[in-house]
Amino acid sequence: MPLEIPEVVINRLPLYARALAELAARGEQVVSSQTLGEMLEVTPAQIRKDLSYFGRFGKQGRGYNVQLLLAKLREILGLDRQWRVIVVGVGRLGQAIVEYGGFEPQGFHIVAAFDADPALVGKQVGRIRIRSVDELDEFLRREPVDIGIVAVPARAAQEVIDRLVAAGVRAILNYAPTTAHVPPDVAIRHIDPVIAMQSMTYHLKLRQGTSAK
């Protein structure tokens, strides 16, 4: 049954969890789908529909119990767990990823980082020593890894992702500016600021009209 939940719904759940954590931190005990909707710019009807996939959380007209719903979402999403993460590609972007302080508090523990550049191998980035990408396959045979973050150049991305998938990594966060492919049993998300900006310039251009061409 949980397999039938649409991907767009699953993608919204972490946003619900984050908003509920904010409400809990403020001491709120109950929240309406209206209020949650305003926080997230989702319609209340959408929120009720999304959450209905996972059971009955709210009493009609009473709103949702913040702590209960948050606990349930954290369980559904596995947010109460530690996840082991590696980073492949430790150039400027990869270094910023390794040193980013936002992953650890959310249970994403970076256990190793790899690069193909001999000049980078052995270098220390925060608490991580960069390993050669030649050690990747052996590392993955030895150590369990949940998520692979790929921050290599576009031309190298598919090969790196194939190696991660072949070694059993089942979730890929791809920062390389290319559409990489994974088998159906592997999850992949793309982080691409250029694509995000290009979808906004459509609106900017419309607004500025043809005179600005």
Place this chain on the structure above:
Amino acid sequence: MPLEIPEVVINRLPLYARALAELAARGEQVVSSQTLGEMLEVTPAQIRKDLSYFGRFGKQGRGYNVQLLLAKLREILGLDRQWRVIVVGVGRLGQAIVEYGGFEPQGFHIVAAFDADPALVGKQVGRIRIRSVDELDEFLRREPVDIGIVAVPARAAQEVIDRLVAAGVRAILNYAPTTAHVPPDVAIRHIDPVIAMQSMTYHLKLRQGTSAK
């Protein structure tokens, strides 16, 4: 008429443009919706439907002319233009953004960067000297800016975004891990690796079953 195009369609157009640019670079002259669909993991029917919003690009059974369709998409998305971008928040992440080599070739020109930390102000990052965020409003009165990239801590994001919007910036790329709000005539996109990973742990957890709890 162009205003009625669904946002999900607009968000896919830059991916079509990137795939077509790859095909053009390889010397391909014609592409079928099947091939394009395989490159992007979108169904051929979806591609035909998306592109039909903008006119008739393909002849039935003949595929799309790569160069013509690419040129049209570049025009629609404003990819043939230079866009002026500023970065607010130049900590580790902001510095990686300023130094990222992928923006400039796509027409996104970073013209200034701002931070609230006096220790950072005046520091050089690549070709950009970091300015005090106190200069932000005056800078925006003087200089045209198309896109504001926000890489400040979550608690500061909404205030910074409000200042950008008040000064006339009409597109925001938000890296702060929070759901920030903008008026309906402003475009916003969120780049959030934690949210992306949390939507994948749902799948990881399902796959690992209850034993791994």
